[in-house]
Amino acid sequence: MDEFLIPITVLTFLGTLLFIFWRPDINEAFPASAGALIILLSGSVSLADLGSITETIGGAAVTIMATIVMAIVLESFGFFQWAAEKLSEKAHGSGIRLFWYTNLFCFLMTLFVNNDGSILITTPILLMLLRNLKLKNHQKIPYLLSGALIATASSAPIGVSNIVNLIALKMVDMDLYMHTAMMFIPASLGLVLLALLLFLNFYKTLPKTIPVLRPGAWKYTAPGIGSHPLKNSSSDLDNEQRARFMRNILLFVFGVRLSLFAASYIHFPVPVMAVTGSVLLLAWRWYRLNISPADMIRKTPWNILLFAFSMYVIIYGLHNIGLTSLLIRLLEPVVSGSLLHASVLMGTLLSLLSNIFNNHPALMIGTLTLTHMGLDPLTLKISYLASVIGSDIGSLLLPIGTLATLMWMHILKKGKVELTWSQYLKVTITVIPVTLLFTLVFLAYWISWIY
Numbered sequence: 001m002d003e004f005l006i007p008i009t010v011l012t013f014l015g016t017l018l019f020i021f022w023r024p025d026i027n028e029a030f031p032a033s034a035g036a037l038i039i040l041l042s043g044s045v046s047l048a049d050l051g052s053i054t055e056t057i058g059g060a061a062v063t064i065m066a067t068i069v070m071a072i073v074l075e076s077f078g079f080f081q082w083a084a085e086k087l088s089e090k091a092h093g094s095g096i097r098l099f100w101y102t103n104l105f106c107f108l109m110t111l112f113v114n115n116d117g118s119i120l121i122t123t124p125i126l127l128m129l130l131r132n133l134k135l136k137n138h139q140k141i142p143y144l145l146s147g148a149l150i151a152t153a154s155s156a157p158i159g160v161s162n163i164v165n166l167i168a169l170k171m172v173d174m175d176l177y178m179h180t181a182m183m184f185i186p187a188s189l190g191l192v193l194l195a196l197l198l199f200l201n202f203y204k205t206l207p208k209t210i211p212v213l214r215p216g217a218w219k220y221t222a223p224g225i226g227s228h229p230l231k232n233s234s235s236d237l238d239n240e241q242r243a244r245f246m247r248n249i250l251l252f253v254f255g256v257r258l259s260l261f262a263a264s265y266i267h268f269p270v271p272v273m274a275v276t277g278s279v280l281l282l283a284w285r286w287y288r289l290n291i292s293p294a295d296m297i298r299k300t301p302w303n304i305l306l307f308a309f310s311m312y313v314i315i316y317g318l319h320n321i322g323l324t325s326l327l328i329r330l331l332e333p334v335v336s337g338s339l340l341h342a343s344v345l346m347g348t349l350l351s352l353l354s355n356i357f358n359n360h361p362a363l364m365i366g367t368l369t370l371t372h373m374g375l376d377p378l379t380l381k382i383s384y385l386a387s388v389i390g391s392d393i394g395s396l397l398l399p400i401g402t403l404a405t406l407m408w409m410h411i412l413k414k415g416k417v418e419l420t421w422s423q424y425l426k427v428t429i430t431v432i433p434v435t436l437l438f439t440l441v442f443l444a445y446w447i448s449w450i451y
Contacts, residue, residue, distance in 0.1 A: 010318070012039055013315075049316055068114070077285065084128055107150050107191065115402075116404050118404075127415040148405060158176070260274060332375075350388075358400060363387055363391040396432050397432045
């Protein structure tokens, strides 16, 4: 191995991450692509490796893009404006009730779309709602921060809600059905605990009563956001017709999501099912609103695909220079000890790596390491699931732990909501470690029981 290969690869990896953290306002795909190009030119990753990388992330990328297309179609139908109105209506003037509905809404949006898409959808909606409620800055934080943490952590229960989870699933030869069967209960209970801890943390700050917004009092703006996600394309319907229309759309989207698990169970290609659902929804929109599917080319965030591919190239370079071999020597004796050891160790390790390097490269490094350890199938699967919990929940300790929280912080700045890193950490340091440990321990005992 070239003596300069190791320092070039490591410095490229660190430089890419530092640039993303330093300039979160710049599209993360650009520094990641530059880093991947350097890795290729240095020889850390060969052209033959690119074929393996493309095969690994191809299906995951298609699936996640299809779900984002569905989110864009929902925007066209005026779903986001309707959702904001419903949150206000369901609160009935109670700030406590609004807190719980906000978290439920963020959880469901991640399950319906994905974690990054959920942040991009729910944050502008909440900013608009809280502005209409005329809440002070410190009163907005409980809704915005809890919503962001729940939205991001909610990608853990089902693998289809996070592109990195989907990539890793293929690497450990695990389908969506098995992932959900083993993970949904532990991760969902972890989310319940997280929501309760957030509620206790914010109880004194939450306004007990909030204004009841009348239909004519709404200002439909998404403060500080470049695109306008709240356009109302169903305003020609009365309230009952509109509610029925939105219900039918949600039922269709829910049906598509269920079809992904059915496809996984019968070993039908999940990306094909995801694309089919998106095409049908696009056709429905074309018929209903006379909007051509051509706008998807402009609106679909292709940068997510480019970022995932580029980061995987960089991580593969680290793998080729011996990083995973080093981790294997350090971790294999402990991981092989018991399911509880495997769960707690891998979940804690991925939490630390995610908060240092971001969860995308952290989970890729962790999964590459696991697949080369020679573990028995059950230990491999629980180690992988614990890694997902670490990268989806444990990564939330710092704002740099996930791309979703980085984007969220940027949206808050544009929406003129002040939140410092110290304010963020003051909350997460009290809720994330407890939630992480509970979920990892419960995962080990849950899998021991069902298997």
